[in-house]
Every structure is written in C-alpha cells, then in structure tokens.
Amino acid sequence: MKRLVTTLMFCVLTAAAFASGQSEETASADKQMTAENEVKEIQFWFAFGDAKRSGWIKDLAAEWNAANPGYRVVAEAKGSYRETLQAAVLASRQGVAPHLVHVFEVGTQLAADTGIFEPIGNVGKFDTSDYIEPVLNYYTIDGTVNSIPFNSSSPILYTNKDMMKKAGLDPDNPPETFEEILAACEQARAAGIDEAGLGFCLHGWYFEQWMAEQGAPIVNNGNGRDGRATETMLNSDAAMNIYEFIKELNDRGFYKYSGKFEDWDGSDAIFQEGKIMFHITSTADLGNISTAIGGRFEMGTGRLPIPADSRRNGVVIGGASVWLTKGHPMDEMEAARDFILFLTNTENMMDWHKMTGYYPVRKSSVDELEKEGWFADAPERTIAFTQLLETIPNQATAGGVMGTFGDTRTIVEEAIQKILNGGDVQAAADEARKLADLKLAEYNKNF
C-alpha cells in the first residue's frame, strides 16, 4: 500500500508540474494578447525558403510596419507552396487562419474551392489597372480579382552563345521553333560539338506552356474558366505535337535531364556546367543562373520554342499570387490588402525584378525600368517581357484551372518519361488522359 501511495504522489506531482508549466504559458500568451490590442497583427505566410527572397519580404514588412503603427505584419516562410496552402487550410479550420497566403498558380482552383478565401476584389475599392493584363487575367475568375499577383514568371530559352558560335550558328538569333532547335542541334553536332542538345527538367509546367502557345486548352469548359472542368485534353493534337517533339529530341540524343522528376536544380546544373547548348527554364532563374555561370561562357536568351506550324499565342503566367482569408475584422482585411499592394508597388516590383528575374507585375515598373535603361544594360532580360507582352489574351493563355492540377502534372510527367524510355506515344497519351480524367471526376464528386 505504501508503494501505491508513493506512486500516486509521484503521478500527482508530475501532473502538477505539467499544469503549472502550462498555466505559465497561458499567462504569457495573455500578456501578449493585451499587447496586441494596441498593435494588430497581420499574418503573411509565404513559400520562399531561401534567404534572398524571404529576406526581401521581411525587410519590406518591417518598412511597412514602421509606416503603419497600428498594425504589424508578421511574414513567415511555411515550406513549399503546397505545404503553405495545406497549413493555411488547416489553420483556418482551427479558426487561426493567417490573413495573407502565398498560393502558386496551379493551386488557384483548389484555393478557390477551399472556401477559406475572400476574393480580394471584394475588399473595398482599389485600382488594378496598373497590373499587367495577362498576369491579372490568370487570377481573375468570373470577372472578380481573386488574388494579387506577386511573383510571376514564364519559361524562356537559355543559350550557350560560345557553343553556338563554334557551331556556326548565329548566337543573336536563337531557334524559335521545335524544328529549328532540331536543325541547330544537328548542325552543332556536325561541327563536332558533343554538347549539342536541349535540356529542361521533366516538369508538367512546360507541357502546359506549350499547350497555351498553340492556343490549346488543357481542360474543357473554356479551360475551366466558364465552368468547372470535367475532362482533360492530354491526348489532343496539340498535346501530341509536344510528346512527339520530346520523343524526336530524345531519339536523336539531343535531350538531357537529370533523370529525376521536377529536378530544376539538376537541369540548371547541366546548363551552368556547359554540358548542353540550349536550356529551358523559368525567367525567375535568370539572376541565379547567370551568377552560377560566372564568366565561364556567354549566356543568351530567346523565346520559348514552339511548333513551326502553330501561331505563337503566348505563355501562361507562372508563379504565385497572394490571397486574403475570410473572417477577419474589416480593418485588418484592408490593412492586409494594403500591405500586399505595397509589396507589389512600382518601386518594389522593380527591385524584385532586378534581384530575381521575376516579372515586375506592374506596367509602371516596366516603364520605369525602361527609362532607367535597364533593358539596354541587361538585354537578356528583355525577351521575357517581349514574350509576355506579345501574349494574345484568350482562354488558352489565361491558363487552365482545375482542382486536380497537381495530379495532372504528375500524370503528364509520368507519360513523358514512359515516352523517353521508349514507350508508345499514343498509348502513353491515352493512358494519361484516362487517369487524369478519373482523378478529376473523383475530385468533382466532392461537390
């Protein structure tokens, strides 16, 4: 019995220790709460893990806080885009949603479907006319601006100018079509250049861009913008053009990637090390790639190559936007909106562009950059703008929206890898379509 008493006492003591620890925590939380009554906290969750970009956001948050003493923006990195959105959804169900969430473009439908967000266009009146049209288009559904575009990019062609010269190609006129790419690679190989070829990481994003360039939707119902998408177009003629090109490139030994899905760094490394003549990746990597190359070779840029027999419709804007969650007091919502408008104002977007290579999402920023002579100093940056400003606004270039965009990407990547490993193109395309439609139907049953 004595032992029992000792044990029980031990248990009680342990429990008491836990309880007292907890009450101390609540006490300190209470103290914080009273402090917050004076300064209202605005949470901003974003998806940049690197010091450069997250530091930039935090610096600007500090600047905004200094100018707006009633509020304090707390900007926090929350992992990848996917993890950030998941965290925001779960937090919202617990009633502690962050005010602002950084959502990637393929998550647009998913974010809208979660029901935790308030279209930012509904929060007071503000001017969106300065945002570049194709960019704002992506984030506008049924005429309402859902979110404020922040970091935007599209894929461009990167070239190794030294190699092109050696091959007798004109480095200032990079190939613009699939056919020209193949011809240029053949010519370079004939000139004895082993590194002749085109590299890009195995990513569904390029497939989506090539569909848009051909003016082809990736899903039905007006690319998912007239109504909820119910079918994908993964085996349409436009899609077949893309698979056939990749197969041709690979069969002739001109395609290079690291072998891993979505391996941006692995593919960039191949280009930076001078192991391939042509490379495709996002404009957002212009800054990083030129730094990594150093002075080892001269880098050039060009438009994203497309099939020769297609009209150049333009690119879909990639990147991410910032969404506002529901259920906060109106003044906090407006403060959050104002912060994000500040983050994307003319000067800040110019600075952002210079640092990273993302488009400044404002027309006025582009004008200012031009006045400054930035494009003359950094000619390889111009192509990104030309490509974006040339884009013909239509449903294909507005970009598809579907709740299962993530699944569709994976399915496309798997199909392309089957083709690279010698699989039948038509069979791979049909299978991809079947699986993607199935996932979409399953998702749509949730409504």
Next chain:
Amino acid sequence: MNTHSQYRSRVLPWVFLSPTLFILLVFLYYPAWQSIILSLFRSNLFLGTRQFIGLENFRNLLTGPLAPAYKQVFLQTLVFSVLVIVPGLLISLALASMTNSLGKHGKIYRILLIWPYALSPAVAGTIFSFMFNPDTGAVNTFLKQFGGLQPRWLDNPVLAFVLVVCGCIWKNLGYNIVFYLASLQNIPKANYEAAELDGAGVLRKFFRITLPLVSPVTYFLIFTNLTYTVFEAFALVDLMTMGGPMGPPPLDKAGLTTFLIYKVFQDGFGGSSNMGFAAAQSVILMIMVAAVTFLQFKYGDKKVHYGGE
C-alpha cells in the same frame, strides 16, 4: 505461475502502465482508428469534405483503372524489402564480425561504420541526387576518367532501383552493426577456443558458432529492417528519385521506386489530396504490419536459439 502475485493491488499495474497507454492512445490508437473511419469516406484535405462511400476506396485500389498501379507498387515494395534486408543483414554481420575480430584496434572502424546512421536521410538523399546527376554529378565525372562510361543513374529503371536499394542498405548499416556488435561481444570466447582445439577453420567457426548465436538478433533485425524498408525509406526515395522512373511495360503503371508509403503520401498530400483514398491504403498497410507482428510473436520463440534453457 501467477504473475499478478507481485502486485498486491489491482490498480498498481495500471498506474505503471498509464504513461505508455496514454502515449499509445493519443499517438497510435486514435490516429489508427481515425484512418479506418476516413477510409470509408470521400474526403479531400483542401475542401474538408466528407461523404460516406463505404468500401469504394478499397474497391478502387483492387479493381478498375487505378488498381494496376497499386498492384505494381505492392510488388515493388516486397522486392525492395527483400533486396534491402537480406544483403543488408549479411553485409552488416560480415562487417561487424571483421571489426569485432580486431578487438580494441577495431574502434576506429566501428565508429566509421556506425556513422552513416547518424546522418539525416534528408542530407544523404540530397547529396546522392547531386552525386548521381548523369551530366554533372561526381560519380559520372569520376567514371569519365576511366573509359567514359556514363550510366543514367536516375532514370534507367534497373540502375535507379538498385541505387535506391544500395542507398537504403548503406543508410541502415550502422543500426544493424551496432546490434550485431553487441551480440558478438556476448558470445563466450570459450566456444571459439574449443572449436579451434577441434581444428575448426574461420568459416566453420562462423557458420557453426557465430551464426546460430546471433540468430535472436538477426530475427529482431529482420523485423526492424522490415519496418525501415516499408516506412522509413520514404525520405531517400523522395529526394533521390521522387518515386520515378517509370518502368518498361508491364511495369509502366507507376514509378519503379514508388513504394507503399510513398504512394500513401502522393495520394494523400500530393496533387489534390484525396485523403480517403490514402487512408484506405494506410489501412491495408496497417493490416500487413499487424500480420507480420503476429508472426513475429508466434514464431519468434520457437525458431530462434536464445541460448540457455
């Protein structure tokens, strides 16, 4: 024998058990129960929806267009487990015996061998994925000096699979060696001395004395390694191959290094986050683990020589 006799009170054993029970309830039983419930629903993480659909998630796994991928992943996991466990344990035992035979001088080798286990799988996976980049990786740069063979490590179906297998064996080597060393050091020297007097060679001593006497540890390691291959190979797969590459037909239904746990992740947290479908897969996984544990307890005592009576 009445084990209860040690406690005079009926309450006391429960008091002692309560911390463990609390942990088990909160972190194991409750989530497991939730998974079983969730597997009967159409549920999406982002949408927060819940529609009761009975066994449809299980039906989709076993028949219909999604079934071939699941079957392939299931088979791959089995092959992968065998390929990691059998050579992994053999190599561990061999290395442990060799360093053990060095006595005190083997200390540095023992540290070096146990080291990889301390390395985080995230770090190891990232390093591997850079090392095996076919065009810029250290491995192929090295091979270029000797004959110019440039294997495609990450998308050749055989190489990628073997690479993940080797990575997992290497990563778990330290864990196995620690257990084998402890076990080897407990074998009485007298056994070996007696065998030497009878004229037994190194191999004979190994097979007749060492192997039987480490069998309890081997048995234990088989099950812990099984848990490792089924659940913990996740990080290496995610960082080295992301579940790829797609195999040649008929193995083209899923990535060759997509194993059961990775598929649960892909379906539940990748793409559009179909939680019900992922929950159904984890329920099947749970049943498998329960079956294996049952076997371990049932046959563990009979087949293994623990020494003594």
